[in-house]
Every structure is written in C-alpha cells, then in structure tokens.
Amino acid sequence: MTEAETEDDLSHATLPVERDDDHPIVIEHLRNVFGEHVVHEDLSLTVDKGEIIGVVGGSGTGKSVLMRSVIGLQLPDAGTIRVLGREITAAREDNDIDIRSRWGVLFQGGALFSTLTVAENVQVPIKEFYPDIAPALLDEIARFKVMLSGLPAEAAAKYPSELSGGMKKRAGLARSLALDPELLFLDEPTAGLDPIGADAFDKLILELKETLGLTVFLITHDLDTLHAICDRVAVLADRKVIAVGTIPELLASDHPWIQEYFNGPRGRAALQAKDSPPGKPRPGPEPEPGHEIEQEDRDGN
C-alpha cells in the first residue's frame, strides 16, 4: 500500500467518516428553484443513524422535492447533500451505483413495474446487483420479503394491477427492502390507507426498523404515524427546516405553523390516541390479527 493511500485511509478514519457513520444523511444549505419559485433556501438537516425521522410540512413546502434531492433524482441549485458518506449533489447516475444498493425508496404510488409480478418486482434489484444468486434462492427471497412486508403469501404471484392501493404500497416496500438497505425513504406510506391498514403499516415499519436496524426518512401527513413511530420530526416551512426534534420538543416551539399543526383538532386527537393505554394505539376497533390484509383488500383502490 502506498503512502498516499495510507494517508487517505487515515483521513477517512477521522472526523468526516465518523460523522457520516453516525449521520447517514447530511443536508447543508440546500437550495432548490423551479423557474421563479424558490422551494428550498438554505435548508440544512442531519439524520442520525438508526432513527425514524418524520418530515412534515404544508402542501407545497417541498417535502417530496427534498426526498428527490436526497436520492439524487433532483439536482439542487446549491448546497451539498451527503448520503452514507457520499456526496449526492456531485454524484452521477452511472458512476455511483453501489450507493443505490444501500438505500431503498418507496414512492407514493408504489411505483411497481406493472409488467412484472410482485415477486419479480422484488427480485429486480437483487438480480441487478447480485447476478450470481440462483433462481431458487431468488424465489425464496422474494417469498419471505413479501411476507415480511405484510402481504399475504399468495400476493407474490400477482401483478400490480391486481392489488389494492394499500397492497401496492406494501409490495413497493418489499421491493425497497430487497437489498436489506441501511437507509429507507418512504414518501407518504400511509396516505390513502384506511386507519387499520395505516396502523398495521406503522407497526411494520417500526418492526422492520428494530429487526433490520434501518434508518428511515419518512415523509408523512399522518399525525398518528408521527406520534407512533417517529423518533424525531423535521418541520419544513418558509423554504427550510424550521425545527427538528421530538414531538414534545416541537410542542414547546412557538412557531405558529408548528403550534397549529400539533395543537389543531387533529393534532390533539393524535396526541390523545398516543397517550391512551398501551395495546390500543388508536381509538377505534382493535384490528383482528390476520384480518387486516383482507380488510384492505376489500377496500380496493
């Protein structure tokens, strides 16, 4: 090993790497502009390893744009974004493949490949990155991933058009978890789900986070989700992150939007639900185990 390389390794071993190890996502002074419309201005946010961070904000505050910037689908006008120690803002799609195997993304509508079955959807990233895995193992992997994401086993052989909205989201989750990513991006995972389905989804995310040690970047409007699973919440307003913290910390803030958000009628209801006795995370009938999926099925899309 040459001296230069040794030095390089050393410099990696010091502060930056350590920081990136603890913080899978570091956004600094991000600026996004669409034409005349400034979406983000001087936005900074740091995500800790192993946490579920919820991103909230009114409609049009650029939550999805922020996620698209972080995963490299949207080139920012200024600022830097480091994901898993890699600078995304400078990364090009073709020379930065390996980082894509370390994160999973669930888009709002699931974004499943419509010509493939759910199982084949799950296998796409695995085949892409690890072509030496035998078909038999691929099928086994697809089977347990589908079950892990809370789908009934027979959903593996179905095409996306045969699934309800909630099942598509779960299938999308199964695909985003295909490579056991360190980092999971979820764009409104519970939007459009019935409360029981949403509840089950929340539990699933929490369970997966605990079993797989994921860091989750979660965009949501769902106050119950925020209370139920998020370690910290980042509030987007006025083109930047105006506050990051646990919900009690945010409640102490005097920013009018945060107050209105968490102390509005819905915010209070969600808070009460959170404080209600354990085992009943939400008011309403307790879902019967095993029936939640069917329920969603009937719900259709």
Add this chain to the structure above:
Amino acid sequence: MVEMPHPPDFTTETDAGGLVVALSGPLLVATAGPLDQRLRALDQPITRVDLAQVTAIDTVGAWLVCRLLGDHDAELTGASDDARRLIDAVGRAESGAPVKPERPSGPIRVLASIGSAVYGIRGGTFSALGFIGSTVLAVRDVIRRPSQFRGKALVHQMELVGINSLGIIAMMSFLVGIVIAQQGAVQLQQFGAEIYTVNLTGRIALRELGILMTAIMVAGRSGSAFAAQIGTMKLTEEIDAMRTIGVSPMVALVLPRVFAAILMMPLLGFVSAILSIIGGATISTLTLDIPFMTFLLRIQEVVPQRDLWVGLIKAPVFGMIIALTGCYQGMQVQGNSEEVGYRTTQAVVLAIFTVIVLDAFFAVFFSEVGWI
C-alpha cells in the same frame, strides 16, 4: 470505494450429537450466491448450526440459516441476539406460496386466446352498436332541447380538427400531387400521352385521394386525440363526475367532436384535392412543359363536376366514422393508463381501416349508379 466482503464459508465436523455446520464470515445478500449452492449440496443430516464465527448477517443470510435449520431440524448455537431476531423474523415470514402466476399449458393458452378474441368481437360489436345508439339518442335530446348543445365546444373542436390541421394537410396533399403527376407522367410518356397526366391528377385527387389522405391524417391527428382525451377523463373519473352532476358526456363530449369532424372533413378534403392539383400543375410546369394555367384550364375540361361531389359526399361520412371511433375507444378505457395508449392505437387503426373499407363500397356504389 466498493468494498468486497470476504466470502462467507463453513466447515463441517462431527461431534457427539452428529454433524455440526459452523458458518463464518459475512452472511449477506452480496455474498449469498455461492454459499447457497454449497449449502444446498449438503446431504448428510445436520444436528447443529453454529454462527459464532459469523461477522455480519442480513435477511438473506438469516434465510439461509433458517432454511438450513428447517431442512435438517437442527439446533442453532452461537448466534448473536441480532442474528437470532432476524432468523426468527425471517422464519415467521416463510411461506410456500407460488411466486409465479398459474399459467395453463401452451396449446390451451392458444385456444383460450382465440376464444377470448372471438368473444371480444361479439362484445365489441354490441358495445359499439350501443355507442352508436346512445349517440343517436343524444342527437334526439339535443333536437328536443337545443339549449343543451355545446356551441362553444363545437367551435373549439372545429378549430382543433379543421383549422389547426390545414397546414399539414395542405403540405401533404401538395407533395402527393407532385408524386402522382410525376409518376403518372413517366408511365404515360411511354405512349406519348403525357397530357393525360391532367386527367389522372385531377380525377384521382377529387374522387379518391384528397379525401382519403385527409381522412387518414384526421384519424391520426384528431381521432387519436379524441380517444386519449376522453380516455384520460374516464380514468380521472371526470366522466363519472359529469354524469353525477347531470351533464351527459354524450352531449357534452361526443356530439361536439362528431359534428366538428362531420363539418370540417369536407372542407379539409376539398383543400386537399385543390392542393394536390396545384402540386400536379407545379411539377407539370417544371418537367412536362405543360404551363401552369393550361393545366388548370384542362382540369376544367376533363374533370366532371360530379367527381367533386363524389369526394364531398364521402367526406362527412368518413369524418363521422373517425370521430365516433375515437370517442367510442376513449369511452371504453378503464383501469390503468396503459389502456389509454392501447385504445388510442385502436382508435386510429380501426378508423383508417373502416374508412378504407367504406371507400371501397363507395367506389363500387358510384360506378354502379353511373358516376364514372
């Protein structure tokens, strides 16, 4: 930057209870491929699986262990808490469900697709007839209550179907006129009869070509647009919203489009025929030494007026066919956005096909009534 993990490995040894498999290294999806093959090849019964030497594990690694334990009914030792939790979680998620949709065998699929195609023709015929019927009913409704008719929409559609396509149709017709005259002249010259180029160009443009080319262009331009617009509205539930408000989509969407096409097709067909003749005249001036004005005067002599009428009678019929096909295919859209593409293609293909079939009937009909 890509770190290649050391491949995972395993050793087997026999102790008091039986065979022990000791796995080592990282059990990750990235390295699972070769290990999977080797583990499958183990055919002796295993009593214990040891994970003490495993450095990292993910769900795929956990699955390999889980499968090994399950296949041999073996005991797990040396697993960290994380590993144990993962293996438990994956074990709970195990299922024997098929991952591929059930598909009947080849010959049966062929028969089934023939059957469903035939059945589809039957269903398509009924629903197409139904659509024509409801269009007629919508016309009746409008006649009873003329205030219902969407005059503005009609004018707007006339602009889209007619005015906006004038340029492309004029251009295309001019060029086709040139080709007809030039190619005709080459053949006719062999008999020294190049003056008949005028007859050829004039009659074919007015009777057949002008109107047929216009129909094809309108089908490609407007028929497809009708199908795509109405299909998208169907997908976004706009059509359903109209119905619940009490607005008939047949009156509000279909009739303006159909009437716009019926009204504009003769005009476009006429423009097309005229431009073809001008194209023919231009090339004759340049290559055949027939002066431009002579060509036009000769047209007056050799082309009977009823050629014009033959073209103009066919035009509104073609327009109606194109618009009805487009709107009908749009209304048939259901399910997903893929369907919009399919229906749009169908609208164009069926419209052009029907127009050409009808044109053949018209040709025979006009010959039989003596309009030769």
